[in-house]
Amino acid sequence: MxxxxxxxxxDFEGGIKDCLASIAAEAGAAVDGEKALTFYRKARYSPEALRFPDDLERVYMVIASDIGLPAEPRYGKRLRDSAASWKxxxxxxxxxxxxxxxxxxxxxxxxxxxxxxxxxxxxxxxxxxxxxxxxxxxxxxxxxxxxxxxxxxxxxxxxxxxxxxxxxxxxxxxxxxxxxxxxxxxxxxxxxxxxxxxxxxxxxxxxxxxxxxxxxxxxxxxxxxxxx
The missing domain is CATH 3.40.50.1000 (HAD superfamily/HAD-like)
Structure with a gap:
């Protein structure tokens, strides 16, 4: 098989949503997880895409403002690094x-x-x-x-x-x-x-x-x- x-x-969707929720809580914001996945999908499948999950750093910077989160590189790195703990x-x-x-x-x-x-x-x-x-x-x-x-x-x-x-x-x-x-x-x-x-x-x-x-x-x- x-x-x-x-x-x-x-469960990568759950992992991404959990990480974005933690960033939102730290930033005093709120994030709609399913809406974020829609923006993620559009950003991930683009000509600029890198190998996954390293590409999550780039993706975060692309979608951050669209989902109401701060566009800071440290948060992009956090999203990328979160892959190590996805369940x-x-x-x-x-x-x-x-x-x-x-x-x-x-x-x-x-x-x-x-x-x-x-x-x-x-x-x-x-x-x-x-x-x-x-x-x-x-x-x-x-x-x-x-x-x-x-x-x-x-x-x-x-x-x-x-x-x-x-x-x-x-x-x-x-x-x-x-x-x-x-x-x-x-x-x-x-x-x-x-x-x-x-x-x-x-x-x-x-x-x-x-x-x-x-x-x-x-x-x-x-x-x-x-x-x-």
Whole structure:
């Protein structure tokens, strides 16, 4: 199984909103977390974007005045550094541990390696291998990212057809994984919330092979199938 990490396993939206709320409290201001995510999304996906999450310093300076916060570099650095303490979704670590008993788990993240190491700690280090933007030199949905993972899997005696790709982002993962011929599973983390939050909206919706609203549901489904 291959996994997107940020947004699927790690609650980056919650981490960003918590950090912005702490900055607002310190500055004697207030911030609307969902509104902030809309501005974040627009700033993050721009030609000036750097690698994530280092790019959060730049993003903060772009959106600060729009969301009513002081445009001070120290706060941008705080937002960037907050990635080290972002939490997994409540079901992530336990579900990954269950899945790892049956499958080799491979992380595929647009985050930099330094951030991934913190994420892996938060998730209980369940991964057999991990590919970050530092490793691949590119970001999903670039097919080149996936091709490097395919080569690794083949090097271990597997095939692309053996992979189940698990992700939250229609834009970064579900659409491109379908085009590349992978079986995929959409974890709809924002099922109870409108819109796409901090993730770019896809041009078109891709119907996944499997669809759950939590990772625990996927782990449950696997265990039911194996027990049948």
């Amino acid at each position: 291959t996994f997107d990490v940020v947004g699927t396993l790690i 997994g979704f409540p079901d992530s670590a336990e579900a990954l541990a269950r899945l790892a008993r049956r499958y080799k788990l491979i992380a595929m993240t647009n985050a930099q390696r330094w951030a991934y190491e913190h994420f892996a700690d938060a998730l209980g280090r369940p991964f057999h291998a991990a590919f970050t933007t530092d490793d691949t030199g590119t970001e999903k949905p670039d097919p080149a990212f996936f091709q490097q993972v395919f080569a690794f899997v083949e090097g271990e005696g597997g095939r692309k057809e053996d992979i189940l790709h698990v992700a939250q982002s229609q834009y970064h993962d579900i659409g491109v994984s379908r085009r590349l011929g992978l079986t995929n599973c959409w974890i709809q983390r924002r099922h109870a919330q409108p819109g796409y939050g901090g993730t770019i909206e896809p041009e078109s919706f891709t119907q996944p092979d499997y669809h759950f609203t939590s990772l625990a549901e996927l782990a449950d489904a696997v265990e039911r199938e194996k027990a049948a």
